[in-house]
Amino acid sequence: MKPKKATIHDIAKKLSITASTVSRALNNNPRISEATKKAVFKVAKDLNYQPNNIAAALRSGKSQLIGIIVPRINRSFFSSVIRGVEEVANTLGYGVIVSQSYEKIENEISVVNSLLNARVDGIMASIVDNKTENYEHYENVIKKGIPLVLFDRTTKEIETSQVVIDDYLGGYMVTEHLIKQGCKKIIHYTSDRTINIYKERYRGYIEALKDYNIPFNQSFVFKNNMLLDGGRDSTEKLLESGQKFDAIFSASDYAAAGAMQVMKEQNIKIPDDIALAGFSNEPFTSLTDPPLTTVSQFPIEMGQAAAELFFEILDSTKKKVIPQKTVLHPELIVRASSLKKGK
Amino acid sequence: MKPKKATIHDIAKKLSITASTVSRALNNNPRISEATKKAVFKVAKDLNYQPNNIAAALRSGKSQLIGIIVPRINRSFFSSVIRGVEEVANTLGYGVIVSQSYEKIENEISVVNSLLNARVDGIMASIVDNKTENYEHYENVIKKGIPLVLFDRTTKEIETSQVVIDDYLGGYMVTEHLIKQGCKKIIHYTSDRTINIYKERYRGYIEALKDYNIPFNQSFVFKNNMLLDGGRDSTEKLLESGQKFDAIFSASDYAAAGAMQVMKEQNIKIPDDIALAGFSNEPFTSLTDPPLTTVSQFPIEMGQAAAELFFEILDSTKKKVIPQKTVLHPELIVRASSLKKGK
DNA sequence: CTGTTAGCGCTTTCAA
DNA sequence: TTGAAAGCGCTAACAG
Numbered sequence: 001m002k003p004k005k006a007t008i009h010d011i012a013k014k015l016s017i018t019a020s021t022v023s024r025a026l027n028n029n030p031r032i033s034e035a036t037k038k039a040v041f042k043v044a045k046d047l048n049y050q051p052n053n054i055a056a057a058l059r060s061g062k063s064q065l066i067g068i069i070v071p072r073i074n075r076s077f078f079s080s081v082i083r084g085v086e087e088v089a090n091t092l093g094y095g096v097i098v099s100q101s102y103e104k105i106e107n108e109i110s111v112v113n114s115l116l117n118a119r120v121d122g123i124m125a126s127i128v129d130n131k132t133e134n135y136e137h138y139e140n141v142i143k144k145g146i147p148l149v150l151f152d153r154t155t156k157e158i159e160t161s162q163v164v165i166d167d168y169l170g171g172y173m174v175t176e177h178l179i180k181q182g183c184k185k186i187i188h189y190t191s192d193r194t195i196n197i198y199k200e201r202y203r204g205y206i207e208a209l210k211d212y213n214i215p216f217n218q219s220f221v222f223k224n225n226m227l228l229d230g231g232r233d234s235t236e237k238l239l240e241s242g243q244k245f246d247a248i249f250s251a252s253d254y255a256a257a258g259a260m261q262v263m264k265e266q267n268i269k270i271p272d273d274i275a276l277a278g279f280s281n282e283p284f285t286s287l288t289d290p291p292l293t294t295v296s297q298f299p300i301e302m303g304q305a306a307a308e309l310f311f312e313i314l315d316s317t318k319k320k321v322i323p324q325k326t327v328l329h330p331e332l333i334v335r336a337s338s339l340k341k342g343k
Numbered sequence: 344m345k346p347k348k349a350t351i352h353d354i355a356k357k358l359s360i361t362a363s364t365v366s367r368a369l370n371n372n373p374r375i376s377e378a379t380k381k382a383v384f385k386v387a388k389d390l391n392y393q394p395n396n397i398a399a400a401l402r403s404g405k406s407q408l409i410g411i412i413v414p415r416i417n418r419s420f421f422s423s424v425i426r427g428v429e430e431v432a433n434t435l436g437y438g439v440i441v442s443q444s445y446e447k448i449e450n451e452i453s454v455v456n457s458l459l460n461a462r463v464d465g466i467m468a469s470i471v472d473n474k475t476e477n478y479e480h481y482e483n484v485i486k487k488g489i490p491l492v493l494f495d496r497t498t499k500e501i502e503t504s505q506v507v508i509d510d511y512l513g514g515y516m517v518t519e520h521l522i523k524q525g526c527k528k529i530i531h532y533t534s535d536r537t538i539n540i541y542k543e544r545y546r547g548y549i550e551a552l553k554d555y556n557i558p559f560n561q562s563f564v565f566k567n568n569m570l571l572d573g574g575r576d577s578t579e580k581l582l583e584s585g586q587k588f589d590a591i592f593s594a595s596d597y598a599a600a601g602a603m604q605v606m607k608e609q610n611i612k613i614p615d616d617i618a619l620a621g622f623s624n625e626p627f628t629s630l631t632d633p634p635l636t637t638v639s640q641f642p643i644e645m646g647q648a649a650a651e652l653f654f655e656i657l658d659s660t661k662k663k664v665i666p667q668k669t670v671l672h673p674e675l676i677v678r679a680s681s682l683k684k685g686k
Numbered sequence: 687c688t689g690t691t692a693g694c695g696c697t698t699t700c701a702a
Numbered sequence: 703t704t705g706a707a708a709g710c711g712c713t714a715a716c717a718g
Contacts, residue, residue, distance in 0.1 A: 007711055009712095017689085018690080020714080021687085021689075024713090050456075050460060058712075059694050059714085060713060063397065072422070074426075097438075113393075119396065283627070287600045288630055289632035362695085362696080364705075366695095370697085395694085397694090398696040402697045402710050403710085
């Protein structure tokens with residue numbers, strides 16, 4: 001039933017050479033003659049030889065595996081980042097293990113551990129919200145000398161290479177766009193948790209208002225979970241409050257979708273009565289009615305950039321690597337949800 | 344910088360016992376006294392010991408890792424299936440490696456190989472379209488005695504356990520629902536590739552028509568890539584053809600979204616002029632305007648079911664396991680896109 | 687260009 | 703209840 005797999009020793013025996021020669025041939029070591037290489041590859045094929053990466057990993061200490069931690073993979077943004085990472089990792093002969101933290105610190109700690117036990121050669125992560133500011137698990141990774149790169153959801157508390165988009169700029173661009181559409185009373189939805197990216201978008205919002213001499217109004221800012229129901233919630237509260245407003249800038253596409261639902265239910269016209277914009281360019285944003293103005297974060301490029309930083313650390317023979325930070329430029333995607341007539 | 348990690352030998356030395364005792368203690372072997380166990384765990388903690396799974400895997404031949412292959416992870420359906428698998432795998436101490444085939448047979452072959460090289464204890468896969476009917480890579484897996492479970496996109500050509508939803512029934516339910524809404528000329532969008540699930544949904548469509556004495560019309564069936572642009576394409580062709588119709592049942596939510604876009608552009612009212620339904624219950628379907636009628640496939644449950652079948656194979660000591668097939672029941676989710684007034 | 691040798695860290699008979 | 707010894711399959715000095 002379970003035929004025992006061929007090893008390099010089997011190949012060696014068949015050719016009356018030694019295992020080390022076979023190993024070298026298989027790894028294309030330049031010091032092996034073409035003739036032996038060819039012979040080795042032929043026999044390997046005949047025996048249906050499959051290298052045992054585990055043995056190689058144990059011996060060499062390198063598993064050729066990278067662990068990626070994201071809050072959840074069913075977000076288009078994160079799965080696209082992963083795709084970007086895979087693109088560059090695969091060409092370099094590295095595989096990728098994807099783990100999800102489901103936004104919970106307990107899970108994050110446990111997956112970091114699993115990844116470490118699986119002896120990944122390094123970790124790339126988008127961290128979860130963490131009010132305790134306890135980053136021990138990640139600091140441990142660094143202490144062990146294992147390359148760590150953070151992307152998107154990062155913190156300066158962890159001293160390692162990072163790649164982010166300029167969320168501040170993104171927030172600024174959306175707000176500026178709404179202002180240029182003639183909006184003066186712009187509501188902002190932001191996260192109720194302490195996640196950097198949302199703070200930055202918020203900062204961009206405030207700064208744009210300032211630059212265009214529009215007074216900032218604290219009661220215009222609503223915090224929610226940045227999901228569909230959070231957006232619905234905030235919008236209901238907003239409408240109940242009776243405040244006048246002419247635009248909503250939600251720092252999340254999902255919350256913007258919630259806002260859209262509630263406003264439609266109340267017969268508020270988008271964009272004529274209220275202009276609406278989200279953030280992230282989730283695929284569904286082009287499918288809503290009206291299509292949603294949003295910001296592209298170039299996730300594939302972010303994955304590639306993260307992988308590049310990662311391999312820089314990995315390749316550096318020198319003990320200390322200065323943490324790098326790559327900042328990507330966001331792009332405003334204007335769609336019908338924020339286009340006032342005659343503009 | 345890079346402190347060498349503690350091994351069981353370090354623990355053994357500290358306690359003046361042998362590595363084998365430490366190993367047994369760590370694995371909770373009943374033949375070890377509680378006292379030694381306690382001591383071992385204490386020292387392990389002190390030394391910040393992390394087990395080297397790679398060494399264990401090499402020695403035992405078990406990596407405690409399951410490989411999952413899906414077309415792409417940024418489909419809500421697949422990421423939810425993965426979540427279901429993780430739920431049961433993690434509780435049993437197994438980790439999960441996710442690989443994407445991106446719908447290409449070359450990629451599929453190569454990831455199967457990578458997974459095998461990584462010495463996963465088994466593979467769960469949703470296969471790609473494959474007109475050559477060449478399933479050698481999967482048959483190889485079975486031949487090696489490595490548990491294989493197929494889910495969603497399966498084929499009877501591969502003799503192994505499978506879990507699917509009753510796509511035939513799903514197709515039937517949607518069609519029946521449309522008929523009950525008074526529709527008589529129902530268009531069907533199906534895949535232009537030979538993927539089982541779409542054939543089944545198609546079959547359900549035909550059978551429902553038959554049961555309600557509605558003549559089947561071949562010119563009502565459009566094949567496309569089941570993506571947004573495919574749906575747009577088919578809808579444009581459909582409208583150009585000048586055929587009369589009163590409903591569209593798309594076997595994919597994305598293609599249904601494309602149909603919705605084109606119809607809106609042409610000022611066709613949904614559902615009043617044309618009723619529309621998709622398939623899969625992708626999250627965006629509740630966000631479109633009108634919200635899209637669709638079919639839930641219970642992806643998390645599918646993942647759990649697949650994992651259960653998987654561990655059944657794994658646990659079976661007997662050489663031969665009879666391939667099992669789990670069939671899940673789909674659920675029709677009726678939303679505004681298919682609700683005719685007065686019904 | 688190839689062979690010898692040792693060992694990565696762990697599990698697991700066999701023996702005590 | 704614990705120890706001794708062997709070895710999983712591979713790589714990498716070192717030696718020639």
